[in-house]
Amino acid sequence: MTATRERERVVLPKDWSFDLADELIDRIKGEFDPHDAVSELAPKVAGRPVAEAAPIAEAYFKDYGNRWMSRTIELGNVYRDRTYENLIAAAKKTGEMAFPFIPERFVEIAYLATQPIYSLPITDNTKSAFGFKMVFCDTIEALREQCGDELADRLPCRQGCLAAVEQAFTANGFEVNVSQEASIIGGEFCHFMVRRKEA
Numbered sequence: 001m002t003a004t005r006e007r008e009r010v011v012l013p014k015d016w017s018f019d020l021a022d023e024l025i026d027r028i029k030g031e032f033d034p035h036d037a038v039s040e041l042a043p044k045v046a047g048r049p050v051a052e053a054a055p056i057a058e059a060y061f062k063d064y065g066n067r068w069m070s071r072t073i074e075l076g077n078v079y080r081d082r083t084y085e086n087l088i089a090a091a092k093k094t095g096e097m098a099f100p101f102i103p104e105r106f107v108e109i110a111y112l113a114t115q116p117i118y119s120l121p122i123t124d125n126t127k128s129a130f131g132f133k134m135v136f137c138d139t140i141e142a143l144r145e146q147c148g149d150e151l152a153d154r155l156p157c158r159q160g161c162l163a164a165v166e167q168a169f170t171a172n173g174f175e176v177n178v179s180q181e182a183s184i185i186g187g188e189f190c191h192f193m194v195r196r197k198e199a
Contacts, residue, residue, distance in 0.1 A: 020109060024079035028113035032068045038142035050150045057147070057156035065163030072110040072164075073171055099196060100130035103168040107132070110164055114138070121189075128196045130169075133182070134161075135189040155185050165192055 041060045045053035076084075084105060091098040107130075108120045116136045124131035139160070143152035158180055166178040175197040182191035 020081055020112070021079040024075055024109065025113045027075055028068075028072055028110065031071060032064070032110075032114050034114055034137075034139040035142045037064055038139065038146045042146045045147055045151065050154065053147070053151050054154045054156055057143075057151060057154070058159045061157050061160035062163045065160035066167055068110060068114070068160065069106065069164035069167040069171070072106050072113070073168070076106050076109050096127070098172070099127065099174050100125060100169075100194065103172045103174065103194075104130055106168040106172075107165055110168070123191065124193065129193060131181070131191065131193040133189040133191040134184070137184060137190065140184060153185050155183055155190075158183070158190065161190065161192055165194060169194055 041057060044060065045056050048056070087097065087101055087105070091102065104122075104125070111117060111120050111134070115134065115138055117134075121133045121135065122131070123133055137157075139157045140152055140155070143157060162178050162180065166176065169176045169178075177195045177197060179193050179195075180190060181193050182189060184190045
């Protein structure tokens with residue numbers, strides 16, 4: 001099936017569930033597994049001093065983050081669940097709730113599909129801001145294993161998270177500033193914040 005035809009076809013679970021479809025999660029995991037992503041990066045930085053390797057890795061992860069979220073949005077709109085349909089209906093009826101809840105759905109799908117978590121720890125969820133933290137991250141572990149501690153400690157993978165999260169919001173029509181407030185390097189978790197730009 002072509003990508004165009006796939007975008008046109010909405011797949012509803014047989015029981016019209018409130019839960020995410022297993023196939024949605026499996027497909028994103030299959031295409032954007034962090035260990036596979038780092039395996040693709042590793043030869044590009046092998047043997048380079050960290051000062052050269054870090055910008056290569058950052059550019060790689062920025063591209064990865066954009067592709068990861070684009071695909072998550074595409075598949076998330078194919079594999080719709082009742083929660084998403086109800087959220088869209090409520091946002092249309094009230095003129096509110098779309099921020100941050102609709103982009104948040106795609107952020108949650110992206111991370112649930114690729115990281116060893118059962119829920120995304122949300123720190124902020126208001127009309128003007130959305131925040132979450134990542135305590136367990138397979139990407140940083142894969143970086144340590146395949147590219148070494150020195151490059152991993154530069155946290156080039158943050159560019160993937162920043163790009164993906166920004167795209168989740170901008171693709172849904174919101175102008176935002178996305179920042180990293182805390183880092184798993186030297187801390188206990190990465191913390192990302194999305195702040196809606198004033199109109």
